[in-house]
Amino acid sequence: MTPRARQAIECAEVIVGYDTYLDLIKELLTGKTTIGTGMMQEIDRCQAAVEQAMNGRKVAVISSGDPGVYGMAGLVLELVAKYPASVQPEVAVVPGISAVGAAAAILGAPLMHDFAVISLSDLLTPWEVIRKRVEMAAAGDFVIAIYNPKSIRRTSQIETVREIALQHRNPGTPVGIVHHATRDKENMIISTLDKFTNEHIDMFSLVIIGNSQTYVADGKMVTPRGYRL
Structure with missing residues (x-):
C-alpha cells in the first residue's frame, strides 16, 4: 500500500471491497461504513460504490495491489460512464503496488x-x-x-x-x-x-x-x- 492509498482510505466515509481485502485493512475501518462481497460479485459491489458516491458520500473501492492491474478501477469507470455527465461522481484512481x-x-x-x-x-x-x-x-x-x-x-x-x-x-x-x-x-x-x-x-x-x-x-x-x- 502506498501512503497516498492509505490516505484515501482514511479520508473515505465508505469502504467497498472483496471481503478478504477488507479483512487485510480492518485496522483502518473503525467508524466507517463497509460494503463487502464475495468472489464473482464485482459488478454488484462497484455499483454499490457508485451509488454511494452519487449520494454525496466519499467512497474508497479497495483492490489488491494496483487498482488498474486486474483491479476494480476499470469497472468503476465503466459504471460511472453509464450516467449522464451532469450527475457523474468524480473518480480518482489511486495507484498501489502491483x-x-x-x-x-x-x-x-x-x-x-x-x-x-x-x-x-x-x-x-x-x-x-x-x-x-x-x-x-x-x-x-x-x-x-x-x-x-x-x-x-x-x-x-x-x-x-x-x-x-x-x-x-x-x-x-x-x-x-x-x-x-x-x-x-x-x-x-x-x-x-x-x-x-x-x-x-x-x-x-x-x-x-x-x-x-x-x-x-x-x-x-x-x-x-x-x-x-
Whole structure:
C-alpha cells in the first residue's frame, strides 16, 4: 500500500471491497461504513460504490495491489460512464503496488527488460485467447509474469504454459514463484522452467518466467538490460 492509498482510505466515509481485502485493512475501518462481497460479485459491489458516491458520500473501492492491474478501477469507470455527465461522481484512481512489481522485488530484478503480464483465469477471458497470448510472449522472448496461475478447479493451464515456454527457451531458464507477496505468509522460491510446476502454486502465487538472458546470482533472479559492464 502506498501512503497516498492509505490516505484515501482514511479520508473515505465508505469502504467497498472483496471481503478478504477488507479483512487485510480492518485496522483502518473503525467508524466507517463497509460494503463487502464475495468472489464473482464485482459488478454488484462497484455499483454499490457508485451509488454511494452519487449520494454525496466519499467512497474508497479497495483492490489488491494496483487498482488498474486486474483491479476494480476499470469497472468503476465503466459504471460511472453509464450516467449522464451532469450527475457523474468524480473518480480518482489511486495507484498501489502491483503484485508483479512486489514479487519482482522479492525475487531480485527479473523485470529489467521487456515483459508480459498474463492472467490464467478463464472466467472472463477464453482459454484459447490466453493460450495464444502465452505463445506470442514466449516466442517474443518476453519475461512472462503469470497472475492466477492455479486454483483448485484450474490445474492444467500452468502445465500448458510450461510446455509452450519450453518450445522457445532453455529448460534451465530461471522461474520465480512468490506466495503472498508483501503479506504475512510471504515466501519465494527460484526453480527452473522444466521443474517449476513441481513446486506449490496456488491463487496466492505469482510466477515469473525468465527470458533467454535471465540468470540467478546470489539467490536473486536478474534479467540484464544490456549494459556493458
